Amino acid sequence: MSNFNRQIRLTSTMIRGLQYRYFTTIEGHRPTIVHKQGLDILHDPWFNKGTAFSMTERDRLELRGLLPPNVMSNEQQIERFMADLKRLEVQARDGPSDTNSLAKWRILNRLHDRNETMYYKVLIAKIEEYAPIVYTPTVGLVCQKYSGLFRRPRGMYFSAADRGEMMSMVYNWPAEQVDMIVVTDGSRILGLGDLGVQGIGIAIGKLDLYVAAAGINPQRVLPIMIDVGTNNEALLKDPLYLGLQQHRLDGEEYIAVIDEFMEAVFTRWPHVIVQFEDFQSKWAFKLLQRYRNSYRMFNDDVQGTAGVAIAGLLGAVRAQGRPMIDFPKQKIVVAGAGSAGIGVLNAARKTMARMLGNNELAFESAGSQFWVVDAKGLITEERENIDEDAKPFAKKTKEIGRQGLREGASLEEVVREVKPDVLLGLSAVGGLFSKEVLEALKGSTSTRPAIFAMSNPTTNAECTPEEAFSIVGENVIFASGSPFADVDLGNGHIGHCNQGNNMYLFPGIGLGVLLSGSRIVSDGMLQAAAECLAAYMTEEEVLKGVIYPSISSIRDITKQVAAAVITEAIEEDLAEGYREMDARELRKLNKEEILKHVEDNMWNPEYPTLIYKKD
Numbered sequence: 001m002s003n004f005n006r007q008i009r010l011t012s013t014m015i016r017g018l019q020y021r022y023f024t025t026i027e028g029h030r031p032t033i034v035h036k037q038g039l040d041i042l043h044d045p046w047f048n049k050g051t052a053f054s055m056t057e058r059d060r061l062e063l064r065g066l067l068p069p070n071v072m073s074n075e076q077q078i079e080r081f082m083a084d085l086k087r088l089e090v091q092a093r094d095g096p097s098d099t100n101s102l103a104k105w106r107i108l109n110r111l112h113d114r115n116e117t118m119y120y121k122v123l124i125a126k127i128e129e130y131a132p133i134v135y136t137p138t139v140g141l142v143c144q145k146y147s148g149l150f151r152r153p154r155g156m157y158f159s160a161a162d163r164g165e166m167m168s169m170v171y172n173w174p175a176e177q178v179d180m181i182v183v184t185d186g187s188r189i190l191g192l193g194d195l196g197v198q199g200i201g202i203a204i205g206k207l208d209l210y211v212a213a214a215g216i217n218p219q220r221v222l223p224i225m226i227d228v229g230t231n232n233e234a235l236l237k238d239p240l241y242l243g244l245q246q247h248r249l250d251g252e253e254y255i256a257v258i259d260e261f262m263e264a265v266f267t268r269w270p271h272v273i274v275q276f277e278d279f280q281s282k283w284a285f286k287l288l289q290r291y292r293n294s295y296r297m298f299n300d301d302v303q304g305t306a307g308v309a310i311a312g313l314l315g316a317v318r319a320q321g322r323p324m325i326d327f328p329k330q331k332i333v334v335a336g337a338g339s340a341g342i343g344v345l346n347a348a349r350k351t352m353a354r355m356l357g358n359n360e361l362a363f364e365s366a367g368s369q370f371w372v373v374d375a376k377g378l379i380t381e382e383r384e385n386i387d388e389d390a391k392p393f394a395k396k397t398k399e400i401g402r403q404g405l406r407e408g409a410s411l412e413e414v415v416r417e418v419k420p421d422v423l424l425g426l427s428a429v430g431g432l433f434s435k436e437v438l439e440a441l442k443g444s445t446s447t448r449p450a451i452f453a454m455s456n457p458t459t460n461a462e463c464t465p466e467e468a469f470s471i472v473g474e475n476v477i478f479a480s481g482s483p484f485a486d487v488d489l490g491n492g493h494i495g496h497c498n499q500g501n502n503m504y505l506f507p508g509i510g511l512g513v514l515l516s517g518s519r520i521v522s523d524g525m526l527q528a529a530a531e532c533l534a535a536y537m538t539e540e541e542v543l544k545g546v547i548y549p550s551i552s553s554i555r556d557i558t559k560q561v562a563a564a565v566i567t568e569a570i571e572e573d574l575a576e577g578y579r580e581m582d583a584r585e586l587r588k589l590n591k592e593e594i595l596k597h598v599e600d601n602m603w604n605p606e607y608p609t610l611i612y613k614k615d
């Protein structure tokens with residue numbers, strides 16, 4: 001090649017390089033015109049920037065509320081992705097179950113993102129296998145790692161930084177109709193504590209069950225995270241955390257955010273049902289009292305759990321070969337006086353009082369059947385700064401003196417002295433029912449003592465079924481919040497492990513409230529749901545120690561529970577009807593017709609025929 005030619009070639013390469021640099025620079029600043037907004041952008045891999053959308057861009061593109069509130073740089077995004085990728089290797093060393101279950105969750109989650117019908121078909125067909133992945137216990141692990149696992153957004157985020165904006169933001173959600181919202185503030189996710197914005201995972205998991213068990217249309221469910229900050233110091237320091245990095249709002253400021261949220265969602269969807277989930281007990285009761293008479297809402301941890309526990313407690317009475325009406329004679333020790341424990345105590349006391357004649361005396365006398373132990377031991381009237389909600393269950397000094405007990409007595413002492421029929425744990429403390437506590441329970445005056453280790457996830461269970469059967473005896477009734485396998489007792493007998501989880505009630509409560517059209521969720525409707533679950537088990541099953549149904553029949557249980565809720569709403573004159581079935585039509589239905597009405601309104605995962613039509 002001549003020098004001249006070489007020169008020409010060099011020059012043209014330089015020009016091309018310059019041109020390239022010139023144009024890319026310009027191109028980088030030139031806006032890209034998009035003909036989409038909202039979720040359509042987030043679902044488009046060409047335009048999506050995920051958590052890196054700036055706040056102004058989020059407003060411009062109607063994305064506000066559709067992403068976690070923390071705006072990330074591109075570098076942070078890549079770092080977060082790499083950290084997650086590496087975590088897989090780390091987890092491989094932590095033991096096989098976590099890695100496997102998380103890997104299964106990821107695969108299911110990807111299916112959820114690309115084909116909802118197929119996802120729910122799989123979930124419904126294999127609910128026994130996959131509920132432990134999309135729901136407790138794996139959902140707990142997912143929430144703990146959510147900042148790393150986050151890919152495509154699902155649901156809405158309302159944050160403390162959105163005050164004054166919620167009423168308009170709520171219109172960024174694309175669905176015109178929403179039937180069911182599950183909302184959390186992430187302050188007490190399962191027994192894992194404050195997980196901040198990462199708690200959105202629990203709302204998603206609960207709504208998966210709403211679709212799979214209750215047949216709520218997946219286009220009409222909405223998981224919501226209210227991010228008011230977090231008091232989890234590790235998350236506050238984590239540069240890759242997706243939520244607001246500030247301490248939680250409290251007091252009036254906190255209430256103002258929740259009020260604004262409630263007003264916004266009920267303005268856009270006046271018929272929606274809002275399930276409060278995993279709020280720390282400090283707020284769970286207050287918010288329930290604040291909203292339950294004016295909004296269609298309930299708290300799953302307080303009210304759903306109470307109903308499931310009542311059904312199980314009545315089952316335990318039947319398992320002793322006694323009639324349910326003997327329930328008020330049961331001595332019950334409860335470990336844990338938080339939102340779940342107090343919810344169960346209040347409902348159990350009311351149920352006993354009703355059986356005893358439903359008057360003040362009955363209510364008083366029912367109260368003496370419970371001993372409540374929290375982190376500071378047995379709760380008595382001597383307890384300093386006693387929680388208002390626990391006060392009605394504080395033991396009288398004189399009474400427990402006679403029993404050889406005192407303020408702050410340990411769980412082991414209480415069990416040894418009281419010799420209870422039932423030991424129920426909602427403490428979030430794994431292994432709390434230690435060898436010593438279980439040994440003490442051997443002195444129970446019951447022919448079949450019952451153990452409810454209800455805390456979630458699995459590692460927080462107060463004891464395992466193996467421990468219960470091997471220490472207390474083969475005759476014991478056992479239930480746990482997260483699933484455990486039945487125990488081979490080695491003599492040809494099987495120790496049955498029941499799952500005592502609010503999943504047996506909340507889907508049916510939600511579906512029943514929806515179809516009844518009731519404006520509120522009354523105590524009577526919740527009671528009807530619990531009684532329906534209690535009656536679901538046959539005498540034969542109960543005598544074998546099977547006090548809760550198998551999860552494989554959850555769709556049928558949910559249908560029955562929903563029908564019971566509707567029937568009660570009609571009885572209490574609260575039913576206003578839903579769609580073409582108005583209150584008058586509803587009232588005309590008999591038991592079978594109500595069940596059929598419920599079934600006809602349950603969504604099934606079948607592909608519809610699609611037809612294109614211009615707007």
Ligand SMILES: NC(=O)c1ccc[n+]([C@@H]2O[C@H](COP(=O)([O-])OP(=O)(O)OC[C@H]3O[C@@H](n4cnc5c(N)ncnc54)[C@H](O)[C@@H]3O)[C@@H](O)[C@H]2O)c1
Nearest residue numbers: 190191336337338339340374375427428455456481501502
């Ligand atoms: N199975 C279910 O359906 C179901 C439903 C709701 C909640 N839960 C589980 O219940 C647990 C508690 O939930 P919560 O909302 O009530 O939580 P919470 O934090 O409000 O209450 C926990 C309670 O346990 C007490 N506690 C702590 N350490 C204790 C100890 N060593 N001995 C006795 N008590 C102790 C605390 O003092 C507190 O009263 C969680 O693990 C949650 O997953 C299970």
Ligand SMILES: O=C(O)C[C@H](O)C(=O)O
Nearest residue numbers: 136190278301456501502
């Ligand atoms: O989520 C569950 O599995 C049950 C319950 O709502 C809980 O908070 O533990």
Ligand SMILES: [Mg+2]
Nearest residue numbers: 190277278301
């Ligand atoms: Mg919960």
